[in-house]
Amino acid sequence: MRNKPKVVWIQALTCNGNTQSLLSSNASRFEQFLNQFELVYHPSLTHHTTLNDVLQSNASYDFLLIEGALTSNTQFLTLSDQSSTAIVEKLIKRSHYVIAVGSCASYGGVHAKFEHNDDVVGVQSVVGKKSACKSGHDTINLTGCPVHPEWILQTLYTLKAKGNIALDDEQRPIELYSHLAHHGCTRNEYFEWKVESKSFGLKEGCLFYEQGCRGPMTHSSCNKILWNDTSSKTRVGMPCIGCTETDFPRENMLETKKNIGIPAEVPLGISKRAYLSLTGIAKTFKIERLIGKLIDENR
Amino acid sequence: MKTVDIIERIEGEAKLNLHWKNNRVNDAYIEFLNFRGFEYMLEGKAPLDALVYTPRMCGICGQAHLLATVNALEDCYKNANIELHVTAKAKILRELGLIIEIVQSHIKWFYFFIMPDINAASMTPRKEFEPLKGQQWLKAQRASSEITKALALFAGQWPHTSYMVPGGVMCDPTHMDMILVENYIDQTIAYFEKELVGMEMQNYLTLSQTDDLKLLKGDIKSFLKMSFEQSLEKIGQSYNRFFVISDACGFHKGKIRLKNVSKFEMNKIKEHDDFTFELNSKIQKKEKYGWAKTVKYDNLFYETGPLARAMTQNRRFIKQLHKTYDDSVLTRVMARVDEIAYLLQTAKTMLHTLDISEESYIAPKTALKEINSTFGTGFIEATRGALKHELIIHEGKIKSYDVVTPTVWNLGPGEKPDYGVAQKALIGLNSLQEATIVLRSFDVCSVCTTH
Numbered sequence: 208m209r210n211k212p213k214v215v216w217i218q219a220l221t222c223n224g225n226t227q228s229l230l231s232s233n234a235s236r237f238e239q240f241l242n243q244f245e246l247v248y249h250p251s252l253t254h255h256t257t258l259n260d261v262l263q264s265n266a267s268y269d270f271l272l273i274e275g276a277l278t279s280n281t282q283f284l285t286l287s288d289q290s291s292t293a294i295v296e297k298l299i300k301r302s303h304y305v306i307a308v309g310s311c312a313s314y315g316g317v318h319a320k321f322e323h324n325d326d327v328v329g330v331q332s333v334v335g336k337k338s339a340c341k342s343g344h345d346t347i348n349l350t351g352c353p354v355h356p357e358w359i360l361q362t363l364y365t366l367k368a369k370g371n372i373a374l375d376d377e378q379r380p381i382e383l384y385s386h387l388a389h390h391g392c393t394r395n396e397y398f399e400w401k402v403e404s405k406s407f408g409l410k411e412g413c414l415f416y417e418q419g420c421r422g423p424m425t426h427s428s429c430n431k432i433l434w435n436d437t438s439s440k441t442r443v444g445m446p447c448i449g450c451t452e453t454d455f456p457r458e459n460m461l462e463t464k465k466n467i468g469i470p471a472e473v474p475l476g477i478s479k480r481a482y483l484s485l486t487g488i489a490k491t492f493k494i495e496r497l498i499g500k501l502i503d504e505n506r
Numbered sequence: 507m508k509t510v511d512i513i514e515r516i517e518g519e520a521k522l523n524l525h526w527k528n529n530r531v532n533d534a535y536i537e538f539l540n541f542r543g544f545e546y547m548l549e550g551k552a553p554l555d556a557l558v559y560t561p562r563m564c565g566i567c568g569q570a571h572l573l574a575t576v577n578a579l580e581d582c583y584k585n586a587n588i589e590l591h592v593t594a595k596a597k598i599l600r601e602l603g604l605i606i607e608i609v610q611s612h613i614k615w616f617y618f619f620i621m622p623d624i625n626a627a628s629m630t631p632r633k634e635f636e637p638l639k640g641q642q643w644l645k646a647q648r649a650s651s652e653i654t655k656a657l658a659l660f661a662g663q664w665p666h667t668s669y670m671v672p673g674g675v676m677c678d679p680t681h682m683d684m685i686l687v688e689n690y691i692d693q694t695i696a697y698f699e700k701e702l703v704g705m706e707m708q709n710y711l712t713l714s715q716t717d718d719l720k721l722l723k724g725d726i727k728s729f730l731k732m733s734f735e736q737s738l739e740k741i742g743q744s745y746n747r748f749f750v751i752s753d754a755c756g757f758h759k760g761k762i763r764l765k766n767v768s769k770f771e772m773n774k775i776k777e778h779d780d781f782t783f784e785l786n787s788k789i790q791k792k793e794k795y796g797w798a799k800t801v802k803y804d805n806l807f808y809e810t811g812p813l814a815r816a817m818t819q820n821r822r823f824i825k826q827l828h829k830t831y832d833d834s835v836l837t838r839v840m841a842r843v844d845e846i847a848y849l850l851q852t853a854k855t856m857l858h859t860l861d862i863s864e865e866s867y868i869a870p871k872t873a874l875k876e877i878n879s880t881f882g883t884g885f886i887e888a889t890r891g892a893l894k895h896e897l898i899i900h901e902g903k904i905k906s907y908d909v910v911t912p913t914v915w916n917l918g919p920g921e922k923p924d925y926g927v928a929q930k931a932l933i934g935l936n937s938l939q940e941a942t943i944v945l946r947s948f949d950v951c952s953v954c955t956t957h
Contacts, residue, residue, distance in 0.1 A: 222565040223564065226565065227565040234647060237647055238647075258519075282788055321547050323786075353666055408675060408867025435651070435664060440669075445669045445677070
């Protein structure tokens with residue numbers, strides 16, 4: 208690969224959230240990215256190049272990044288007078304790697320919930336898992352609504368350095384998606400001892416039992432690579448809504464589905480029976496520090 | 507003569523359809539061809555799921571959508587006669603989130619969206635404003651990503667958090683968290699002072715005359731120089747009617763039709779789709795030319811957004827600029843920049859009144875999904891202006907959801923001679939370059955316009 212790989216970013220059915228996420232990157236990292244890669248085209252950022260320029264050129268691009276779900280239905284979306292599907296089909300042949308940026312580009316995401324258009328799909332549905340891109344590398348899905356900006360940068364840097372990246376069953380980079388959102392959550396001690404949060408708006412307690420938190424079954428490094436270099440949803444008290452998994456968005460996201468008081472789904476990799484036994488035992492402990500307020504300034 | 511141009515760098519894409527006569531625009535249509543159908547997606551969903559869906563209508567102003575949803579859901583309780591308590595702390599943490607979102611968006615808009623065009627059209631373009639390369643462009647990215655950390659301290663992340671919920675907020679920040687939030691606000695104030703206006707913010711906030719423009723230094727000075735060179739104080743005028751939908755964040759709800767601010771009646775806000783594509787038709791009727799709807803108050807178009815807010819709020823500097831230059835591109839850009847200072851100061855005041863010992867969240871007595879039938883409306887000022895959410899709950903599910911976004915007010919379609927706000931501002935211009943800058947002065951967001 209040349210010293211300064213060329214990056215083209217296009218947008219289809221999107222809310223612009225992944226672009227906003229990228230722009231919220233750590234500033235030093237973002238500047239480094241701009242120095243070491245050439246962002247040839249981005250609909251919100253580049254000034255001298257238009258999408259038409261890109262489409263009419265014969266140039267090869269190292270990275271084709273796609274934000275948003277694709278549709279061939281021109282009733283609901285045309286870009287430069289073409290369908291988003293047609294644009295991707297054209298550009299993929301001229302690109303070394305194709306990366307779906309965000310859940311919408313990966314599998315349709317929120318936009319696939321618009322039932323009047325039954326043709327809202329992710330990139331791999333158009334170009335295939337074994338994509339026709341020049342390197343022959345599988346289509347890479349960076350799921351997340353939005354995707355974490357570091358996940359984009361680390362994927363680009365890794366491909367630049369190594370030429371390929373190991374993917375999981377959902378075509379996501381293993382290094383970024385092997386962790387669960389649960390890993391690194393500051394509420395983990397509450398999870399271990401089955402101390403549930405009494406309500407929203409508290410530092411104390413686990414959000415898994417009542418508030419619908421998907422941390423223990425969601426592949427994502429949100430609590431390992433913090434958002435905005437600062438925090439994560441679960442750290443502040445918002446349950447994980449599982450936005451990196453292909454069943455997002457689900458129904459009743461802010462409550463835990465239960466059968467006879469037992470969560471319908473248990474943490475990944477453990478049988479329900481084992482989980483219940485463990486819960487029973489953990490609950491027999493009365494751990495004083497987990498019962499009261501974490502910070503009591505009147506002490 | 508007719509020309510059709512595709513406009514990018516507006517958070518999506520739009521088509522600018524201009525009709526020329528004697529080298530001037532004598533008819534203009536703005537086409538938005540992207541439709542995602544959020545209102546349809548929400549039908550049949552659990553009411554609280556709206557908190558997850560609506561921020562995703564727009565990745566740029568997700569917090570505004572979240573707050574509008576929360577306000578609408580809380581209004582559902584009110585209309586069902588169920589008492590709800592929301593603490594002052596929760597209200598501050600919500601509005602603070604919105605303020606941070608607006609501030610970082612204004613910074614990005616100025617450097618990433620409007621300055622590159624004005625700079626490129628200048629006789630003396632400066633490389634510090636060059637997208638992706640220029641020092642001032644890069645500093646803007648740094649400043650906007652830094653202040654977003656303040657939001658992440660209590661919202662977990664940005665974009666796309668849903669930390670607000672009927673009854674309060676999900677977070678419970680510590681004293682130190684909030685001190686850190688203030689540190690980031692102060693850092694942004696320092697950025698505003700050093701890079702944008704070249705003077706202390708307190709001094710900036712005392713500016714009150716058009717002549718005071720001469721006192722400005724920093725990048726605003728460059729902007730002004732280029733603007734006067736390109737006569738941006740003389741173009742972009744529309745109806746000179748302004749509309750502000752909410753008092754939150756210290757704004758002043760009201761409308762200005764002739765001169766003074768007056769109250770408005772919510773039921774006079776009417777949305778229609780005379781020019782809007784039909785959902786169930788592959789071949790659209792001739793008069794329909796895009797996915798944007800039209801919204802009017804009392805059958806008149808009104809401009810919404812930072813300029814409208816400065817006008818109803820009587821912020822002196824912008825009022826004087828408006829007196830001199832009307833609702834021109836220059837006034838509109840200055841209103842947006844001026845709002846950064848106003849909001850940073852408001853954020854400081856809010857932080858000083860925040861009582862961290864209050865409850866973050868007080869659970870409503872009944873869950874929304876247990877309410878058989880109710881309805882609610884939520885109003886909020888988003889980055890680009892008036893935002894309204896309205897929903898009906900039936901048998902515990904969302905029966906219908908309607909959203910009127912700021913860009914529907916400003917960019918929604920009209921037809922000769924009753925043009926929409928931005929459409930009217932385009933009439934009479936004498937180049938595509940001017941038309942692009944005028945259109946951009948409304949902070950166009952295609953995804954927000956069509957949602």
